[in-house]
Amino acid sequence: xxxxxxxxxxxxxxxxxxxxxxxxxxxxxxxxxxxxxxxxxxxxxxxxxxxxxxxxxxxxxxxxxxxxxxxxxxxxxxxxxxxxxxxxxxxxxxxxxxxxxxxxxxxxxxxxxxxxxxxxxxxxxxxxxxxxxxxxxxxxxxxxxxxxxxxxxxxxxxxxxxxxxxxxxxxxxxxxxxxxxxxxxxxxxxxxxxxxxxxxxxxxxxxxxxxxxxxxxxxx
Amino acid sequence: xxxxxxxxxxxxxxxxxxxxxxxxxxxxxxxxxxxxxxxxxxxxxxxxxxxxxxxxxxxxxxxxxxxxxxxxxxxxxxxxxxxxxxxxxxxxxxxxxxxxxxxxxxxxxxxxxxxxxxxxxxxxxxxxxxxxxxxxxxxxxxxxxxxxxxxxxxxxxxxxxxxxxxxxxxxxxxxxxxxxxxxxxxxxxxxxxxxxxxxxxxxxxxxxxxxxxxxxxxxx
Numbered sequence: 001x002x003x004x005x006x007x008x009x010x011x012x013x014x015x016x017x018x019x020x021x022x023x024x025x026x027x028x029x030x031x032x033x034x035x036x037x038x039x040x041x042x043x044x045x046x047x048x049x050x051x052x053x054x055x056x057x058x059x060x061x062x063x064x065x066x067x068x069x070x071x072x073x074x075x076x077x078x079x080x081x082x083x084x085x086x087x088x089x090x091x092x093x094x095x096x097x098x099x100x101x102x103x104x105x106x107x108x109x110x111x112x113x114x115x116x117x118x119x120x121x122x123x124x125x126x127x128x129x130x131x132x133x134x135x136x137x138x139x140x141x142x143x144x145x146x147x148x149x150x151x152x153x154x155x156x157x158x159x160x161x162x163x164x165x166x167x168x169x170x171x172x173x174x175x176x177x178x179x180x181x182x183x184x185x186x187x188x189x190x191x192x193x194x195x196x197x198x199x200x201x202x203x204x205x206x207x208x209x210x211x212x213x214x215x216x217x218x219x220x
Numbered sequence: 221x222x223x224x225x226x227x228x229x230x231x232x233x234x235x236x237x238x239x240x241x242x243x244x245x246x247x248x249x250x251x252x253x254x255x256x257x258x259x260x261x262x263x264x265x266x267x268x269x270x271x272x273x274x275x276x277x278x279x280x281x282x283x284x285x286x287x288x289x290x291x292x293x294x295x296x297x298x299x300x301x302x303x304x305x306x307x308x309x310x311x312x313x314x315x316x317x318x319x320x321x322x323x324x325x326x327x328x329x330x331x332x333x334x335x336x337x338x339x340x341x342x343x344x345x346x347x348x349x350x351x352x353x354x355x356x357x358x359x360x361x362x363x364x365x366x367x368x369x370x371x372x373x374x375x376x377x378x379x380x381x382x383x384x385x386x387x388x389x390x391x392x393x394x395x396x397x398x399x400x401x402x403x404x405x406x407x408x409x410x411x412x413x414x415x416x417x418x419x420x421x422x423x424x425x426x427x428x429x430x431x432x433x434x435x436x437x438x439x440x
Binding site: 028031032035037061064065068069070071085086087088089091092093094095096097098099103104107108110111114115118169170171172174175 | 248251252255257281284285288289290291305306307308309311312313314315316317318319324327328330331334335338389390391392394395
């Protein structure tokens with residue numbers, strides 16, 4: 001990926017950047033240029049300081065910034081590595097700082113209603129047998145957790161992300177929003193297993209409709 | 221906003237967190253609990269260290285983490301303030317680290333084709349006269365830049381974000397993806413000005429179709 005693109009997507013304002021921020025940009029570029037990925041080890045502080053012609057202190061501060069941005073992770077006694085889901089942060093849109101949680105829930109649900117039926121239809125077209133087997137496992141897991149009265153939020157999110165992963169669109173993996181849900185997953189997975197996009201779309205619409213009722217009730 | 225929600229959206233794994241990360245979480249919670257927003261000043265290092273019962277060094281490291289996550293910003297000689305677009309980071313999904321730029325462009329375009337016609341239709345329903353006047357200004361600005369052969373990417377993005385801001389959905393402001401485009405904006409703004417959702421949807425679809433052709437050409 002070229003540096004023009006990196007500049008575009010990260011809106012580089014180099015004039016106002018501190019030295020550690022500029023060193024962090026150089027390390028970002030090095031990761032991209034060398035096609036480093038999740039689990040690869042970064043050169044150590046001494047080597048980086050030499051290569052980038054800056055002090056070790058600046059490298060250390062830059063690494064802290066990149067850890068905060070989930071580009072790098074420190075493994076105690078082992079060194080610095082490229083993080084899983086490189087550069088993808090928790091709560092990337094700062095939802096925690098938005099006022100009015102019920103309104104936010106509705107805003108997210110509005111977007112889900114646009115995207116998730118389409119994702120389900122794409123999944124029905126593109127899912128292979130392995131995908132479907134894994135969806136079934138997650139569907140049963142969610143059902144089991146609900147029946148035994150346990151928290152099923154994490155498993156539920158996993159299922160929605162796994163449905164998105166049946167498509168060939170990597171962005172959807174990040175985009176499938178974080179929202180509490182209830183049931184009606186069975187119909188969605190059934191339709192994907194039958195490779196029936198129209199039924200998958202409808203089942204997901206139905207699922208989100210139930211969801212909305214539950215959210216509206218819970219958020220008051 | 222309650223701390224249960226913050227935990228949910230930020231996937232707190234407190235066991236594996238460093239001290240500065242835990243102090244950063246406490247400062248996040250303080251910002252939320254006090255309803256602090258963009259431009260409000262954070263208590264100084266000394267006060268925070270006392271309130272949170274930690275060292276000033278830990279507060280300083282925590283503040284660095286929150287600056288890296290665009291929660292806080294430092295103003296030289298003035299202090300630490302809540303950042304504009306609190307907690308919203310550049311390139312939140314780490315696109316810079318994904319391989320295969322042409323594929324990424326197509327993945328983003330696929331999602332835009334789902335969302336933007338719907339956004340245009342919502343804007344047509346909800347835009348007021350002020351919204352429409354501002355859209356016209358941006359539309360003319362993009363046209364002018366194109367005609368004079370200047371870079372219109374930033375103005376183009378502004379227009380798409382402003383269209384999203386005609387809706388009452390705050391999440392769309394963050395979600396409208398970053399992608400290079402060409403023209404055909406006039407028809408979109410015309411339809412929004414006429415409060416005609418169907419025409420707005422179609423104009424945006426047409427706009428994205430042109431776009432795709434240009435992207436496919438440019439990305440080979």
